[in-house]
Amino acid sequence: MSDIKENLKQLPLGDWHRGLGARMVPFAGYEMPVQYEGVMAEHIWTRTEAGLFDVSHMGQLQLTGEGAADALEQITPGNLSALAAGKIRYTLLLAQDGGILDDLMVTNTGRNLYLVVNGATKHDDIAYMRDQLPDHVTLNHLEDAALLALQGPKASAALARLDIQPLEEGWPVPADLYFMEAGPFMWNDIPLGISRSGYTGEDGFEISVPAEHVVALATALTELEEVRPIGLGARDSLRLEAGLPLYGHDMGPELLPVEANLNFALSKVRREEGNFAGAERVLAQYPDNAAKKRVGLFVDGRQPIREGAAVIDEAGATIGNVTSGGFSPTLQRPIAMAYVPMPLSETGTAITIEQRGKKIACTVADMPFVPHNYHRKPKL
Amino acid sequence: MSRYYTEEHEWVDVEGDTATVGITDYAQEQLGDIVFVEVPDVGTELDQGDDAAVVESVKAASDVYAAVSGEVIEVNEALEDEPGLVNSSAEEDGWFFRITLSDKDELDDLMDEKAYKAFIDNL
Structure with a gap:
């Protein structure tokens, strides 16, 4: 210890x-x-x-220099160059093959871009960004x-x-x-x-x-x-x-945005431009051409299912995996996130999980499990 | 009746040739809010150290090992509807199962209350 x-x-x-x-x-x-x-x-x-x-x-990072947003767009699928001062966007840091290196928030402060990245990945993110961004864009780690x-x-x-x-x-x-x-x-x-x-x-x-x-x-x-x-x-x-994925569990470098159920992070403009890292692989899956997909699960009974449990078919073969799971204090029942074959990803589909040799029945559920309660700007 | 403890934070109440097993108050405190307990089926033969039960808190699952060898003869059905009994009464109403004692010498490896208290004070 x-x-x-x-x-x-x-x-x-x-x-x-x-x-x-x-x-x-x-x-x-x-x-x-x-x-x-x-x-x-x-x-x-x-x-x-x-x-x-x-x-x-x-990790709190700052990107300064002319064209910082355009430069960051080369390794993210978000429409960051159109981000107005004072606005925030959720986006993904993509490897050259389109795999997800991290998820992050980008704010246009009006003077620079302010990024918040995951703690466990921040040093790798910084190294990757420094390697990928042009010299005139400066990255500061706000330690x-x-x-x-x-x-x-x-x-x-x-x-x-x-x-x-x-x-x-x-x-x-x-x-x-x-x-x-x-x-x-x-x-x-x-x-x-x-x-x-x-x-x-x-x-x-x-x-x-x-x-x-x-x-x-x-x-x-x-x-x-x-x-x-x-x-x-x-x-x-x-x-x-809230149905929010956790990096390193519900997504990672071996996963692409569409299968991770993050289509909303692929902005329309950027899909049309198709000029971000791994765009060809990423867009080949868009909107629903992936073999598998991250879904929410309602778990029958009271026993939680955990990360690592297998999704199995009728013959008992592994066809997917649970990436997050726990007991929902609000709903007073176990819930989970899992990767399942695309044909089984529709809400209401019955799914079987095997955990420690025991089969547990689940149903694909809409996410969020508990409605979001955000203070959104009223639509005009 | 004598009570024994293990380093895995189980308590064992021995009465004649059978024992009642549960987890200690220290263990439930460490685990936090318990939402599910998977107890063994009646009739299961356990060897000392086998996986005997699973305790699920909001966040994580923890294995409970068989403190002694024997056959499970009764399980605490109340835990199915009220797993929180393990939090509120770990060393009484929150017991897990009763087991026959197939080898009483195994009890020599366990701690008494005083030794267990000293053990957790050093954690």
């Missing part, structure tokens, strides 16, 4: 988590809080009140920035109780942001980058803050009665209910 611990990096909030009684576990090379009072209670708190997550292990997520139906009301002001007079306050919008703010002379986004399916914000001030911000937020700290355990069960 001690060997493992010595190699783990500490997050700026590490001692703060321990002070709140968190159970710490290794995750993405860091020591991180998996739970405080318990996964179930934290999950339900986030769905009904507001939860504060420390996601400082994630001195922490990242908090405030998620839940009361997140906006809670955040409004801190005196957070827009960086420039006349700009919106955080509560005025819509889903997938972002802006620069100040709180007690501390600069904050706030995005209306998250990984729970709830309304909420992700807040980039200088690491030296993150204890002050996390403390101010958790002092609000509607905010409690939430660990990685509930983060996983929340994103599973």
